[in-house]
Amino acid sequence: MTVTHPRGFRASGVAAGLKASGNADVALVVNDGPDYTAAAVFTGNRVKAAPVLWSQQVLKGGIVRAVVLNSGGANACTGSQGFRDTHATAEHTAAVLRGISKPGAKPMMIGAGDVAVCSTGLIGELLPMDKLLPGVNAAAKALAADGGPKAADAIMTTDTVAKNAVAQRDGWSVGGIAKGAGMLAPALATMLVVITTDASADNEVLDAALRAATRVTFDRIDADGCMSTNDTVLLLASGASNRQPTVEELTEAVTEVCHDLAQQLIADAEGATKHIAIEVRGAASESDAVQVGRVVAGNNLVKTAFFGNDPNWGRILAAVGTTSAAFEPDRIDVAINGVWICKGGAAAEDRSKVDLSGRDVTVTINLREGEMGATIWTTDLSHAYVHENSAYSS
Amino acid sequence: MTVTHPRGFRASGVAAGLKASGNADVALVVNDGPDYTAAAVFTGNRVKAAPVLWSQQVLKGGIVRAVVLNSGGANACTGSQGFRDTHATAEHTAAVLRGISKPGAKPMMIGAGDVAVCSTGLIGELLPMDKLLPGVNAAAKALAADGGPKAADAIMTTDTVAKNAVAQRDGWSVGGIAKGAGMLAPALATMLVVITTDASADNEVLDAALRAATRVTFDRIDADGCMSTNDTVLLLASGASNRQPTVEELTEAVTEVCHDLAQQLIADAEGATKHIAIEVRGAASESDAVQVGRVVAGNNLVKTAFFGNDPNWGRILAAVGTTSAAFEPDRIDVAINGVWICKGGAAAEDRSKVDLSGRDVTVTINLREGEMGATIWTTDLSHAYVHENSAYSS
Known part of the structure; x- marks a missing residue:
């Protein structure tokens, strides 16, 4: 193997x-x-x-x-x-x-x-x-x-x-x-x-x-x-x-x-406690989907929220808003582990329905602009990440 | 006031x-x-x-x-x-x-x-x-x-x-x-x-x-x-x-x-234990200087290194390398709190000379391409940042 x-x-x-x-x-x-x-x-x-x-x-x-x-x-x-x-x-x-x-x-x-x-x-x-x-x-x-x-x-x-x-x-x-x-x-x-x-x-x-x-x-x-x-x-x-x-x-x-x-x-990423897939759908182009996925994956507030088992979709929308991808803020839908907690850019299903107790997390972002998509995989931002990267020179 | x-x-x-x-x-x-x-x-x-x-x-x-x-x-x-x-x-x-x-x-x-x-x-x-x-x-x-x-x-x-x-x-x-x-x-x-x-x-x-x-x-x-x-x-x-x-x-x-x-x-930024100035000098343009400063300021590995009082200039150069600013890797000088630990893109003064015990840190990056400069102010990435942003929804 x-x-x-x-x-x-x-x-x-x-x-x-x-x-x-x-x-x-x-x-x-x-x-x-x-x-x-x-x-x-x-x-x-x-x-x-x-x-x-x-x-x-x-x-x-x-x-x-x-x-x-x-x-x-x-x-x-x-x-x-x-x-x-x-x-x-x-x-x-x-x-x-x-x-x-x-x-x-x-x-x-x-x-x-x-x-x-x-x-x-x-x-x-x-x-x-x-x-x-x-x-x-x-x-x-x-x-x-x-x-x-x-x-x-x-x-x-x-x-x-x-x-x-x-x-x-x-x-x-x-x-x-x-x-x-x-x-x-x-x-x-x-x-x-x-x-x-x-x-x-x-x-x-x-x-x-x-x-x-x-x-x-x-x-x-x-x-x-x-x-x-x-x-x-x-x-x-x-x-x-x-x-x-x-x-x-x-x-x-x-x-x-x-x-x-x-x-x-x-x-096996340093300090990770979550394995997170950012699935972007409904993008006007694959590059839009990749850009949105990467920006959300790289956002420290999103990553710390997942470390805290917090389905904080507001931080996800705030991250999407910093991209140049085609989207309208009042059309975006967001699901976390299958629960559509944001529809049309506003709160939808109750956040308490989202189960974040496991290691695997799937964030689905539907931009509702087209048919393209991409998935970016990332981790949360944990105390262990800070520890590994501050306590030792590497 | x-x-x-x-x-x-x-x-x-x-x-x-x-x-x-x-x-x-x-x-x-x-x-x-x-x-x-x-x-x-x-x-x-x-x-x-x-x-x-x-x-x-x-x-x-x-x-x-x-x-x-x-x-x-x-x-x-x-x-x-x-x-x-x-x-x-x-x-x-x-x-x-x-x-x-x-x-x-x-x-x-x-x-x-x-x-x-x-x-x-x-x-x-x-x-x-x-x-x-x-x-x-x-x-x-x-x-x-x-x-x-x-x-x-x-x-x-x-x-x-x-x-x-x-x-x-x-x-x-x-x-x-x-x-x-x-x-x-x-x-x-x-x-x-x-x-x-x-x-x-x-x-x-x-x-x-x-x-x-x-x-x-x-x-x-x-x-x-x-x-x-x-x-x-x-x-x-x-x-x-x-x-x-x-x-x-x-x-x-x-x-x-x-x-x-x-x-x-x-x-007063969340969880900050350091107040860090990224001074970029010798840039070909002000926008180059701002770009380099922002990218270094935003790099999680640089930020965790400072939390750990580690004068890790290699991470700084790795961050500079992701920008589109005009520079040659083998011409960059980097000082931390006045100690030029990197000259011409390689190790220079001993890292043990760098005193990071205080709250204020100044990183000086000389791109040696021109006369422009800019300073970006940032913080370290600490356990307290992760705690504040994971333990409470905000």
């Missing part, structure tokens, strides 16, 4: 001492082919971490043979030394992998330019290369065809559970791992995600499938409105299944994995 | 039973002339409360003889009945004031169209008119030339202190009252503000002075990024001083009062 479920991949996760806790912090995912096509989506943040700048260059070549990931440090806002460190990490990874071939296989033909790098952790500090590079050695030695879960463990930061997913199709599959927890925001929720498939697909097909999938999954979750410097979603194809799905088939399977991982990210 | 400091104004505040606490909740500010010119700025929220829709119409006439304000209910998202209630409140206020003349003065010539209405409190519920209208009677009877502080008391919601301010000039003055506390956001912080002056000024001069003043004061504070449905800033001129300052002189004095009140609002 992870990145090593599709054939042609090995993975590992080891503890290299980057995390003070001693937990695993260096992961490797290796594509053993026969194909090495890849696609990626990166953070929209203009302040990009060194590994993002590096991996963007790697992806231009269209080939990714390995991904090295570390937690315990974001290597963002680290200047030219930070970029040199990322480059050195890729060089070292390639060199180690050239020396360690798969049992019974030919030595890997791999250069630094085939190695994507992902980092996550505190911004603004250089990585301890004296720990990271030996960690890469250990991770390379630990590579295994069932190593996906260990890689998922090693990229966790404030995540409380590892995230793995798989979509099985007839003769081929898509698998994935993710880390998230904080800094989850629109235009790529903050996270590192590696998705693998044993389907055979060229770069254009992979790119189309990945962009279509992330647009309706990772781009529609928002935990705290804060966009990270390190967001990366990688899709690697090994072709080991000898199957070549259509772009529609591949998109559908990649979307299934992305949706699964995105929901796991929201479910 | 309040709205009744300028000559020609009376004010009052009484308890009408709108607040469960029994505290004062209805206020009146009356302009006794000889002039009745006025200007106003209203919320940019497209979901506007009934009193905002009403007062916008009143201001089109250019004359405001009285302002009736209530806490204990926002009268927002209340449909056509809510608007009828606001209209009835203005009619009732005018009728009562016609019957109660100033001692020794002629009866007031006042109609409902001369009465601005402001409301604040929970969204989505109708006001208890059977309590509000008798409250207006009591407030009219209580009108006094030193009643400003009582009016300031009566408009408080989660405010912990009343807000009053004055700017004294040679022979004339400007005074003001304000309420704020939650829902403080750009494009008019959420609040009700009444400003008075005994200067003589036509509507155009008042409008120019008020817009110039609010642009650099109330528009540059942001407590929680949430824009209200009820924001109103009114400026009333009585002309009782017989002085006619230039538009520059009036703008300067109105700005002084607005700045004073805006700082009081931020100082």
Whole structure:
């Protein structure tokens, strides 16, 4: 149920001492082919971490043979030394992998330019290369065809559970791992995600499938409105299944994995006590629906109300009012968990009918302007969020 | 030091039973002339409360003889009945004031169209008119030339202190009252503000002075990024001083009062433990500086870091990276309380040198792109903010 479920991949996760806790912090995912096509989506943040700048260059070549990931440090806002460190990490990874071939296989033909790098952790500090590079050695030695879960463990930061997913199709599959927890925001929720498939697909097909999938999954979750410097979603194809799905088939399977991982990210977001779906209906356009959903999802007064089990639809309308979406204030309907407490922009069913005792909350907003819709997933704003983000530097 | 400091104004505040606490909740500010010119700025929220829709119409006439304000209910998202209630409140206020003349003065010539209405409190519920209208009677009877502080008391919601301010000039003055506390956001912080002056000024001069003043004061504070449905800033001129300052002189004095009140609002924002100035320098344009300041001020990870006394400049850079302002990531400098912990987009002085033990925090961001700047004032995101906005419906 992870990145090593599709054939042609090995993975590992080891503890290299980057995390003070001693937990695993260096992961490797290796594509053993026969194909090495890849696609990626990166953070929209203009302040990009060194590994993002590096991996963007790697992806231009269209080939990714390995991904090295570390937690315990974001290597963002680290200047030219930070970029040199990322480059050195890729060089070292390639060199180690050239020396360690798969049992019974030919030595890997791999250069630094085939190695994507992902980092996550505190911004603004250089990585301890004296720990990271030996960690890469250990991770390379630990590579295994069932190593996906260990890689998922090693990229966790404030995540409380590892995230793995798989979509099985007839003769081929898509698998994935993710880390998230904080800094989850629109235009790529903050996270590192590696998705693998044993389907055979060229770069254009992979790119189309990945962009279509992330647009309706990772781009529609928002935990705290804060966009990270390190967001990366990688899709690697090994072709080991000898199957070549259509772009529609591949998109559908990649979307299934992305949706699964995105929901796991929201479910495990820092301090969350609620898992909230903001369903916008009746919008004049999909972009209107997405805008309204994101603004409501990002509103601190709405989020604190849900933490307090308060079906405060007035705050929801006040948030909708700050958007540029087509709507008339006196036509909007709002339901919370199926109870239409606001009709035509004013109070309707009694708020006491709304049951907010459970973890899952669905807010339905009908703009009554058209036929389009979108759903944004978010969390509440709790004491635990404030605690996690104030008590520790991260 | 309040709205009744300028000559020609009376004010009052009484308890009408709108607040469960029994505290004062209805206020009146009356302009006794000889002039009745006025200007106003209203919320940019497209979901506007009934009193905002009403007062916008009143201001089109250019004359405001009285302002009736209530806490204990926002009268927002209340449909056509809510608007009828606001209209009835203005009619009732005018009728009562016609019957109660100033001692020794002629009866007031006042109609409902001369009465601005402001409301604040929970969204989505109708006001208890059977309590509000008798409250207006009591407030009219209580009108006094030193009643400003009582009016300031009566408009408080989660405010912990009343807000009053004055700017004294040679022979004339400007005074003001304000309420704020939650829902403080750009494009008019959420609040009700009444400003008075005994200067003589036509509507155009008042409008120019008020817009110039609010642009650099109330528009540059942001407590929680949430824009209200009820924001109103009114400026009333009585002309009782017989002085006619230039538009520059009036703008300067109105700005002084607005700045004073805006700082009081931020100082008393819900749950705030820090009073934070985000000073943006070196911007290519003022709008770039304002955008960067607002985005940093609104970032939950930055706000929780300050609550935790953590000089987390990485989160500040990550926030700057989400703007469209002109900047290069590797040229930005950031200081916290005067310590330049980030230079050229990377770590510089040791973060341990930053003293965050006090309440006041200054973040200086130098984009090094030009000569423009702006300062946005904000607060931290604390446990108390979450508590105030989750434990009670507001």
